[in-house]
Amino acid sequence: MRPVANEAVVSINTDADVVAARQKGRELATELGFVSTDSTLLATAISELARNIIRYAKHGEILIAPVQSGDRVGITVVARDKGPGIANISLAMQDGFSTSGGLGLGLPGVKRLMDEFHLVSDANTGTTVTIKKWKR
Amino acid sequence: MEVPILKQGLYLIASIQAALSDLDLVHLRDALAEKVGKFRARGVIVDVTVLDVMDSFASRTLRDLAHMTRLRGAETVIVGIQPEVAFAMVQLGLTLEGVDTALDLEEGLAFLDKKTKRHASRG
Numbered sequence: 072m073r074p075v076a077n078e079a080v081v082s083i084n085t086d087a088d089v090v091a092a093r094q095k096g097r098e099l100a101t102e103l104g105f106v107s108t109d110s111t112l113l114a115t116a117i118s119e120l121a122r123n124i125i126r127y128a129k130h131g132e133i134l135i136a137p138v139q140s141g142d143r144v145g146i147t148v149v150a151r152d153k154g155p156g157i158a159n160i161s162l163a164m165q166d167g168f169s170t171s172g173g174l175g176l177g178l179p180g181v182k183r184l185m186d187e188f189h190l191v192s193d194a195n196t197g198t199t200v201t202i203k204k205w206k207r
Numbered sequence: 208m209e210v211p212i213l214k215q216g217l218y219l220i221a222s223i224q225a226a227l228s229d230l231d232l233v234h235l236r237d238a239l240a241e242k243v244g245k246f247r248a249r250g251v252i253v254d255v256t257v258l259d260v261m262d263s264f265a266s267r268t269l270r271d272l273a274h275m276t277r278l279r280g281a282e283t284v285i286v287g288i289q290p291e292v293a294f295a296m297v298q299l300g301l302t303l304e305g306v307d308t309a310l311d312l313e314e315g316l317a318f319l320d321k322k323t324k325r326h327a328s329r330g
Contacts, residue, residue: 086228086229086230087228087230089228089229090226090227090228093260094226097259107291108291108294111259111260111289111291111292111294111295112291112294112295112298114259114260115260115261115262115292115295115296115299118260118262119262119263119299122262122263122264166300177263177299177300179300180263180298180299180300180301181299183298183299184295184298184299
């Protein structure tokens, strides 16, 4: 299986990196022939994940890479930080928690934008969110 | 990147030209709140047509901007949210509640004309 395109790693330290990360995501989505709506959903999800890194962990990185499974082509995004971790994951994944005055992490929203969503977090290792979007 | 703010009659028009960082958005919010007083504006239009992503921070900052200018006596209308951006916003639960929106600049101007006339006739 040949690699579809190169992966990118964007280090997230400032608010300008949020824009850089989502633009990288959109670039790859366009390269892979994603429909425009899905590129927008992906870019928006990356923006939210990058924002969480800055807000809660200060520093981290976002890896954006093409994935292939059988005939399907997609994009996987891994947002990693070594921050304080999420104390209550089930609360963080509760809908509405994010929209009430912007207190939450917006993770349920990110999950809705994506086809796959995986969250690992604890106080010792930080937080890793892995999301996937498949090309339609 | 700074957003140019144009004065047209009683209105201020902020036309976003490229992707904005959080800091740019905060600057825009503060600049408009200040300029509403400086130019004695009655209405503000923020044109977001070129924005390809509207995330939680952008939505919140635009909402704050609209509420701040209202407290300063001017109505704000956000124009040009693209269909895909609207879809992503709804999925994220970002509804811009309490903020007026219009399709484009033309509709935004018509909206402000109606809204500020109503206020004038009351006074």
